[in-house]
Amino acid sequence: MNRHGLSLLILTILCTSVCAQRMLPFSAVPDMVDEVYETIRDHHPIGYESAGRERLLAARTQVQGFMSSARFADSIALWDFTRLVSPLQEVTDCGHLILEPHFDSLMNVRVRENVFPLSLMRTDDGRFILLKGLRTTTDSLLPTTAIAAINGEELGPMIDNMAYFAGLNDVGNVSATQAAIARGMGLQYQRHYGLQASLTLTLTDGSRREILPTHRPWVDPKKKVTPIAETITFRYAEDGQTGILDINSFADRKFRDGNYYKFVKQVFDTLKQSGTRQLIIDLRDNTGGSSGRINYLYSFLSEGKFRFADRIILTGPAKALPGESAKDLKRRRSGAVSKHGRKVQRVLSKAMKPRKANLRFDGEVVVLINEMTFSASGMFARFVQGSGRGKLLGVTAGASAGTTFGGSNRKKRLFIGPNEEFELKVNNIALQLPYAIEGNVTPDIIVPITEDALREGRDEQLERALVLVEGKGLR
Template sequence: MGFSSRFWGVLLSGFGVAAPAFSQQTAPVSALTRQYTPAQLRHDLEVLHQTVKAGHLGARTYHSPAYLDSCAAAVQAQLTQPLTEREFRALLRPYVAALGCGHTAVQASEASQAAAKRATPFVLPLQLAPVAGRLVVVATPGLRPGLLQPGDEVLALNQRPAPEVLQGMLRQVPSDGLNQTHALNAVRRNTYAYYANAFGLPEEHVLQVRAANGTERTLRLTAADVDTAQANQQARAARQPAPGRLLQRHGSNSLRLLPQDSSVAVLDLNTLSGSQKSFYKAAFRALQQRPVRALVLDLRDNGGGQAFGGNALLRYLLPAPFQFVFETGPEQRKVRRQLAMGFWERATPGLMSTNPLQTWQRGRHQFVFRFRPSRQLHYNGPVYVLTNGGTFSMASYVAAYLKHRAGATVVGEETGGGEAGSNAMLSGRLRLPETGQLVHFPVYRVVHQIPAGPDTGRGVLPTVPVTYSAADLVQGHDRDLATVLELIAARAAK
């Protein structure tokens, strides 16, 4: 469930960072520069649209069929001249985003992915944060020193004003429901990827910039100004954990005691997987052996992981038995036959059918898994959950259950994943017949068992919202954690 490790490998070639598939390259590659006729593009669009209407779980969740028809018509109206794969994907992604499903993504064809591995694109070496409608430079990964400073504001990029650039990038990001924080977070963390997805990569970038002192200037960037390897390395880097005494670690996940208050523990999770069960056990044993008065669960920028990894974590934190429920219907079973899947992906529905807890609700086939809290290592103290727009998929599921079933205090930003559920668990790949592009197509929906009322299309809303200024982002202030420490102190003072 959620974005797997292949996410980074497909964002620029279809939805990732590691292998950019753009039409502008230092050396022409046929698969990347090949153009398709309007008739071919319309055929691919029709196949995608009809398959979506036939059995995509998001086709009627947040919008009417008429709305999706209008989105498809808007794409078709733009298919008046030959386009490359990248150019066509830039038009398809807003249609896919209209489904309100962050697990549905358009990926380059296998031929383009292979060609992209041999290409050496000139990337945009900026991380731009949308702040109150402005684009503020937060970091300049790989850029030659002295050209731009964190805190500078980009007024225009390649003759497009900043609002147009921002909206173009946001339209490339699929999100759950009506959520906006996920797209904003994605643009900030991977600006050059989403800029390339929306507008391609020219041989140079021309920026209009306003410095912190108010002066404005025009800056021209070329490949000579950028270390692409360094830019990619920084883009892949995981968020750094909070400082403090390390108690347990598993990959990029850790348990620490805060240096300013050793009675506060931070369980920092960048991902959720079934292989973390022993880490959870060791972490909660360590908590039990210490006078910890509060636990901070940091789920910021956690894109999800495996379903049973998240449920394994919740066993140590939820006070009562709980259920994990996902569902599908006859429409999805029919569409599944049209999707490309590996052996285990094909076998998974059959394996799921052996689960003894199954039911039918509202014409949907539901699969139910039950979990009980851990008896020996359960944590019973106050829990604070840090979230932002990068908290997605299974991480949003965990946040929703802790907020509604354990009374945890959620601090930060609305999660990028849906509060009520998400389309996940299993995906196939719809291959478009003309361009060969792949659309990741989920065929199950996880239904969160929480008392939150009807699905409004929102993520998990924070109990205590935190807003970041441009200065906070540039200087790396952790206002979320600072807010939690204030809440803990206020609780102790009562």
């Protein structure tokens, strides 16, 4: 039985009110289960060694056993399917493996452009509160206003159901997935319920408010050109003694007014020239991106040579295939067979030199992280922590502290379902981190967001980081 209690799915499938949800014919489910299983087996690094394939096969057997023993209606909601097949994702410990609800291309764009600025956070007692103020059709709601339901449906179970197979949950950290869904609830709701002209929010006092969307033109991130300040900024704290470098993505974005590498170099030049000895790097909500960008940033902090990854495994079974040469078998056992795969291994495992002493920042460093710190940003945070170069502050990240995943060997997007109800996203490279440990990237100092701080408009995590970086003995 998986950690989310798959046996409870019977109640969900038979009893959940799904009249407004997007539905899937149950007759298509068996073939869809097999397609998800075979794609993961053939394209995800879990299929590299026999032990991984055996775990994946056991997960499929679990799913098939449940299908044969449970009673299903003629159709099921999309999230019932993702919950059904979630053991296939959970067994990989990979938060990059995502089964995302999908529309046709035109409707996908319309949903992305139909923006509800609804950003929520789950409190310790299970309530959902607004992270930011929100304008309704009749008034405005303040941060920390508690929301009980959307369109009459209770928020807690809804978000829990949406979180299955939704990513950002390395090593099974589903709380990170749930946090990400709550923060982007407007988009997530429409992925499951379709395009919405409005949303009705039920507050905990029973009163209701209606919110309307705004239209925001959507551009493919790979083609989008933005101001550099939307991705990376630098400023000094009010005391003038601490630099604050805020990076919300390491993706290879194009900027109309700057260059990432030149910007980072200029930041460290400024720190050196001003004699600044304290630096905070804010990676909250940074879900990752390019290895080159984190390597470049870390080269200004590292005190010695470093590697992006200690071991790299590309998709493919470790055992020999029929007619394969001894040379190829040796390459396969090392983690890559193709010429391109071996090149990727060399590039990602190459020892890199730090900056020269006169360019390197050797002051105190604190890195801010949260649940959405993931992939490359989680790797960078672990570099800083594992090497002893600085401290982490915030809450536990969705990123693994041991192995993460990257790359993709699929030139075409993979859709699942008779009407392409889902897109399956699979990464094909496993990366064992330097300073690898079990579990998720966890801060040295845990500082959750509090309602009081939200209500007062304070960034309590940044406040605590400023106190920490000013202290002695960080390293």
